[in-house]
Amino acid sequence: MHRAAHSRNMGNVHNERYTIPMTFSISSKDKNARPLSLSGHVGFDSLPHQLVNKSTCQGFCFNILCIGETGIGKSTLMDTLFNTNFENFESSHFEPKVKLRAQTYDLQESNVRLKLTIVNTVGFGDQMNKQESYQHVVDYIDTQFESYLQEELKIKRSLHNYHDSRIHACLYFIAPSGHSLKSLDLVTMKKLDSKVNIIPVIAKADTISKSELHKFKIKIMSELVSNGVQIYQFPTDDETVSKINTAMNGILPFAVVGSSEEVKIGNKMVKARQYPWGVVQVENENHCDFVKLREMLICVNMEDLREQTHTRHYELYRRCKLEEMGFTDTNPESKPVSLQETYEAKRHEFLGDLQRREEEMRQMFVQRVKEKETELKEAERELQGKFEQLKRLHSEEKSKLDEKRRSLEDEINTFSKKKAAAELLQGQSFNTNANLKKDKDRKNSGFM
Amino acid sequence: LSECFNMSAPPHPQPPAKGASHAAGDFSYVGIDAILEQMRRKAMKQGFELNIMIVGQSGLGKSTLMNTLFKSKVSRKSVVSTPEERIPKTIEIKSISHDIEEKGVRMKLTVIDTPGFGDHINNENCWQPIMKFINDQYEQYLQEEINIDRKKRIPDSRVHCCMYFIPPTGHCLRPLDVEFMSRLSKVVNIVPVIAKADTLTLEERDFFKQTIREELRANGIDVYPQKEFDEDSDDRMINDKIREMIPFAVVGSNQEYQVNGKRLLGRKTKWGTIEVENIAHCEFAHLRDLLIRTHMQNIKDITSSIHYEVYRVRRLNETNGQPNAQPPNTLVNPQQANGVAAQHQVLTHEM
Numbered sequence: 001m002h003r004a005a006h007s008r009n010m011g012n013v014h015n016e017r018y019t020i021p022m023t024f025s026i027s028s029k030d031k032n033a034r035p036l037s038l039s040g041h042v043g044f045d046s047l048p049h050q051l052v053n054k055s056t057c058q059g060f061c062f063n064i065l066c067i068g069e070t071g072i073g074k075s076t077l078m079d080t081l082f083n084t085n086f087e088n089f090e091s092s093h094f095e096p097k098v099k100l101r102a103q104t105y106d107l108q109e110s111n112v113r114l115k116l117t118i119v120n121t122v123g124f125g126d127q128m129n130k131q132e133s134y135q136h137v138v139d140y141i142d143t144q145f146e147s148y149l150q151e152e153l154k155i156k157r158s159l160h161n162y163h164d165s166r167i168h169a170c171l172y173f174i175a176p177s178g179h180s181l182k183s184l185d186l187v188t189m190k191k192l193d194s195k196v197n198i199i200p201v202i203a204k205a206d207t208i209s210k211s212e213l214h215k216f217k218i219k220i221m222s223e224l225v226s227n228g229v230q231i232y233q234f235p236t237d238d239e240t241v242s243k244i245n246t247a248m249n250g251i252l253p254f255a256v257v258g259s260s261e262e263v264k265i266g267n268k269m270v271k272a273r274q275y276p277w278g279v280v281q282v283e284n285e286n287h288c289d290f291v292k293l294r295e296m297l298i299c300v301n302m303e304d305l306r307e308q309t310h311t312r313h314y315e316l317y318r319r320c321k322l323e324e325m326g327f328t329d330t331n332p333e334s335k336p337v338s339l340q341e342t343y344e345a346k347r348h349e350f351l352g353d354l355q356r357r358e359e360e361m362r363q364m365f366v367q368r369v370k371e372k373e374t375e376l377k378e379a380e381r382e383l384q385g386k387f388e389q390l391k392r393l394h395s396e397e398k399s400k401l402d403e404k405r406r407s408l409e410d411e412i413n414t415f416s417k418k419k420a421a422a423e424l425l426q427g428q429s430f431n432t433n434a435n436l437k438k439d440k441d442r443k444n445s446g447f448m
Numbered sequence: 449l450s451e452c453f454n455m456s457a458p459p460h461p462q463p464p465a466k467g468a469s470h471a472a473g474d475f476s477y478v479g480i481d482a483i484l485e486q487m488r489r490k491a492m493k494q495g496f497e498l499n500i501m502i503v504g505q506s507g508l509g510k511s512t513l514m515n516t517l518f519k520s521k522v523s524r525k526s527v528v529s530t531p532e533e534r535i536p537k538t539i540e541i542k543s544i545s546h547d548i549e550e551k552g553v554r555m556k557l558t559v560i561d562t563p564g565f566g567d568h569i570n571n572e573n574c575w576q577p578i579m580k581f582i583n584d585q586y587e588q589y590l591q592e593e594i595n596i597d598r599k600k601r602i603p604d605s606r607v608h609c610c611m612y613f614i615p616p617t618g619h620c621l622r623p624l625d626v627e628f629m630s631r632l633s634k635v636v637n638i639v640p641v642i643a644k645a646d647t648l649t650l651e652e653r654d655f656f657k658q659t660i661r662e663e664l665r666a667n668g669i670d671v672y673p674q675k676e677f678d679e680d681s682d683d684r685m686i687n688d689k690i691r692e693m694i695p696f697a698v699v700g701s702n703q704e705y706q707v708n709g710k711r712l713l714g715r716k717t718k719w720g721t722i723e724v725e726n727i728a729h730c731e732f733a734h735l736r737d738l739l740i741r742t743h744m745q746n747i748k749d750i751t752s753s754i755h756y757e758v759y760r761v762r763r764l765n766e767t768n769g770q771p772n773a774q775p776p777n778t779l780v781n782p783q784q785a786n787g788v789a790a791q792h793q794v795l796t797h798e799m
Contacts, residue, residue, distance in 0.1 A: 033545035033556050040519040043741040044498075045551040048491045050745035052484050057679075060483055083478050109480040155764045160753050238493060299479035303486035311600050322596045 059113040061164045062302060063144075065196065066118065067137060067188065068173025069125035070095075072203045077171075077258035078118050080271060080282055081294055082107065085260060086118065095123025098136045102165075117165065125184060134188040141167055141195050145317040152318075166314060168305045169232070169297060170196040173203040174253060178212045180219050189229045195313055197232035197305050199297065200224070205255030205288050206273060206280040213255055220253055234296060235304050248296050254289035257282055495554035497604045498744065499543075499585075501636075502559065503578065503628070504613025505566040508643040513611075513700035514559055516713060516724060517736055522546050522559050539564040539574055541581045560607065566624055575628045582607050582636050586759040608751045609672070609739065610636045613643040614660065614695060618652045621663045629669045635755055637672040637747050639739065640664075645697030645730050646715060646722050653697050660695055671695075673743070677750055690738060696731040699724055 066074040070093050079086055086105065102119040119140070124133055144166045151162050172189060174181065189198055200220065202208070208216060224231060231252070234245035259282050263272040271282040282290050297305075326346060502510040502523075511523035522544070543560040560581070565574055585606045592602045610632060614625055621629075629638055640660070645653060664671060671694065673687040701724050704711045713724040724732050739747070 033547045033558075036520045036522065036546040036548050038519045038548055038550060042517070042519050042548075042550055043736065044496070044548075044555055044744060045553045046741050047496050047553055047555070047744055048488045050742070051491050052487050054745055054749065055487060056484065060480075081478070107478075107480060109478060112481040112484060114480050114483075155761055157757070238489060240489060294479060299482040300486070302480075302483045303490055307490070315598070319596055327596055 056111055056113075058160070059115060061115045061117075062306070063117040063119065063165060063167050063169075065100075065121075065137070065141070065167045065170040066173065067121045067124060067170060068203060069175060070123060072173045072175060073258050074120055074171075074173055074203075076260060077173075077201075077203070077256060079260045080258040080290065081297070082116065093123075093126045095126055097127070098122065098124050098133045100136060100140045115163070119167065130184050133184065134191045137188065138191055138195065141192070142317065145195075145314055146321070148314065149318055149321060166309055167196050168302075168309045170198045172198055172200045174200055174220065176202055176204050176207045176216075176255075178208050178216050180216075181223050186223065186227050186229070189224070189231070190227060193230040194316060197308055197313070198229075199232050199293075200253035201293065202253050202255040204257065206257045208255065217251075217253060217255070232305070232308070234301055241300055244300065245296075248292060251289060251292060254293040254296075256290045256293055257288040258290070492552055492554075494601070495556065497556045497558070498748070499558040499560065499605060499608050501562065501578070501582075501607045501610040502613070503562050503565050503610060504643060505615060506563065508613040508615060509700050510561070510611075510613055510643070512702060513613075513641070513643070513698060513732075515702055516700040516732065517739070518548065518557060520546070520548065522548075522557060523561065536564040539577045541577060558605070571624055574624070575631050578610075578628075579632065579635065582610075582632070583759065586635075586756055587763070589756065590760055590763060604752075606751055606756060607636050608748050610638050612638055612640045614640055616642055616644050616647050616656070616697075618648055618656050620656075620659045626663065626667055626669070629664070629671065630667050633669050633671055635759070637674075637750055637755070638669075639672050639735075640695035641735060642695050642697040644699065646699045648697065657693075657695060657697065672747065672750075674750070677754060693731070693734060696735040696738075698732045698735055699730040700732070 064078070066078065068074050075086065082105075084105075084107070086103065099122040100119050101122050102117055104115060104117045107114045107116055121137060124137075127133065148162070148164065148166055151157055151159065170192060172185070174185060189200070192198055202213070202216065202220075205213065234241075234249050236242040236245050236249075257273060257280055259271050259273045259280075261271070261273070262269040263274050263279050263281075264270075265272065265279065265281065270284075273280045273282075281287050285291050500514070502514060504510050514523040515521055540563050541560060542563065543558050545556055545558040548555050548557055562578055565578070568574070589602060589604065589606055592598060612625070612629060612632075614621065629640065632638055642648070642653070642656065642660075648656060670676070673690055675687075675691070678684040678687050699715060699722055701713045701715050701722075703713070703715075705714045705716050705721050707714065707721055707723060712721075712726075715722045715724075723729050727733050
């Protein structure tokens with residue numbers, strides 16, 4: 001309801017009052033705000049300016065993920081896009097697993113400071129078995145969401161100082177085969193479309209002719225649609241940019257060429273690739289869509305990319321994660337459940353769980369001790385037995401030996417007795433012999 | 449790795465509809481500063497919210513001042529035709545919202561009035577319903593924020609600024625003023641103003657202001673702009689100047705008079721016309737500039753990133769149920785490092 005504007009004449013009427021407005025119904029928390037017209041300049045039109053100023057002081061954050069095969073031109077394109085040399089080295093084709101390498105740079109243009117993080121896949125598409133390729137990328141994206149979620153759930157948190165590492169835009173580099181998407185491309189994009197804003201680009205587009213390019217783009221888009229892949233749509237709800245965004249949505253995927261080298265064209269140095277048959281100028285819109293990509297990614301939709309990441313992808317992640325942990329907004333009776341109650345219940349459950357596990361551990365410990373004790377006792381007994389046995393054996397041996405010694409001594413005795421006896425006998429017999437001899441001699445001599 | 453671009457970037461980013469005309473030949477221009485324009489567009493589309501609470505005894509011109517500030521009938525008094533000047537038995541909290549628009553910037557302004565404050569014979573604990581209201585708004589926001597399925601944009605009903613009206617006695621603060629401000633300055637941004645300042649001469653006004661400043665200091669009351677929230681030296685310089693001038697001595701008016709051939713808002717008396725927007729007469733313009741033209745965003749930021757966070761910390765710590773133990777630093781993931789500490793405590797307790 002619009003109240004009547006003050007009736008004012010331009011003459012010199014002194015005492016003027018605003019007309020009394022019609023009565024409205026008053027409630028203490030009137031949610032429906034009434035429109036009101038201002039009679040003069042208040043000054044809050046500077047609010048957007050204040051807001052922008054604050055953001056300028058804080059600086060901005062933008063994170064781009066580049067997915068593509070090794071050597072497809074990801075780093076070169078980033079260099080070209082941001083007009084600088086990010087000092088990337090070539091990766092090898094022999095990476096055993098897909099890795100992600102993130103590098104952060106501080107850029108500044110006029111009074112805007114941008115903290116840019118570029119994440120490149122390393123070794124994507126190089127492995128013989130590519131089944132796990134996309135998983136590392138998905139895990140990386142989830143990790144960034146997770147760390148933001150953790151910060152948001154902290155009790156003492158500092159969100160405005162937090163370095164947002166969530167991926168705002170994902171440039172998917174399609175190889176310029178001219179035919180169609182690879183199955184790896186489809187699978188990867190399908191896995192990522194609910195987690196990140198995907199902007200597909202055709203890399204090294206200077207290898208495709210114009211007519212082939214047109215067919216290629218149509219084929220790609222139809223394949224994406226038929227496979228249900230949701231790529232990022234440039235927003236068309238704001239009239240200032242809806243026209244250009246709608247046009248650009250029809251040109252996707254962008255066919256790009258990147259180059260850090262400059263070639264002299266006419267009297268200017270432009271970024272280009274020099275071939276024997278001609279020069280491909282990066283910033284020439286007839287040659288490739290690089291300028292369009294830069295326009296869309298940076299100049300027109302950077303803020304929207306950040307916002308979509310936060311309000312759609314991150315919220316989805318957060319919702320799934322919290323639901324997975326067992327939190328709900330309404331309990332089975334459909335009454336709103338406060339996070340506090342759920343938390344208490346979970347905490348109770350968790351503590352109970354802890355106690356149970358502690359008991360189990362203690363039981364196990366006691367059990368083990370008992371077992372060890374019995375084991376040791378067994379061993380002791382065994383040892384004792386062995387000892388006894390050895391002792392017995394030893395005494396047996398000893399008695400045997402004693403016996404033998406006795407018998408040996410007996411034998412010696414007997415032998416010495418026999419010897420003595422034999423000697424005696426021999427002596428006797430010698431005597432006897434001598435006697436006999438004597439006798440014989442006497443006898444013999446008697447004969448004389 | 450830090451790279452600086454010194455380039456002749458156009459001072460205002462060209463509208464994107466013009467295409468790549470700015471890029472041709474000037475290939476050192478990337479276009480990062482176009483994000484400012486994008487942010488501005490987004491902010492204009494979303495619109496802004498502002499919630500101001502006005503507190504003071506009846507008859508101090510609160511409603512008039514609100515209407516003067518926003519050049520329209522935003523205050524409760526103006527929209528309700530109250531036949532009798534009724535002082536409520538208890539302090540009521542009445543809030544009214546208006547959608548206003550200026551040069552394409554849309555704002556939902558909510559004025560929260562507190563009739564009955566300071567009007568009774570026994571005014572003890574008069575700050576309580578107000579404190580409760582402010583905390584209720586924080587609570588409402590917190591509940592929305594911790595939902596699993598939450599709104600894209602949580603409606604912000606938190607009180608951004610509380611304007612406290614000091615009667616122009618010319619002497620010093622009253623116990624009610626000290627009590628209220630010392631309690632509420634901890635939960636909300638307080639902007640004290642000297643109401644009906646046309647009863648004070650300039651010398652009386654300066655003396656009064658100085659006394660008030662000293663008393664605020666002596667009682668440890670931190671009013672907006674709070675010294676501890678200055679972000680850098682530039683901020684401090686600007687805010688120090690403001691801190692030297694508060695509380696602003698204001699005069700409000702809904703009527704326009706002819707002065708020197710111009711139509712100005714003012715109060716006409718037999719001895720002259722007080723021009724509301726003349727800074728030689730009163731400090732309304734300073735208040736308006738502070739509140740609306742320069743520090744509005746800052747006021748909202750301090751509410752959301754400091755006052756609200758303090759409330760949130762206190763509230764979340766309450767739910768941990770272990771009053772003696774150190775509460776874990778995370779809400780829902782007990783596997784965090786601090787949660788491990790809680791585990792240890794449980795174990796030691798059991799042993």
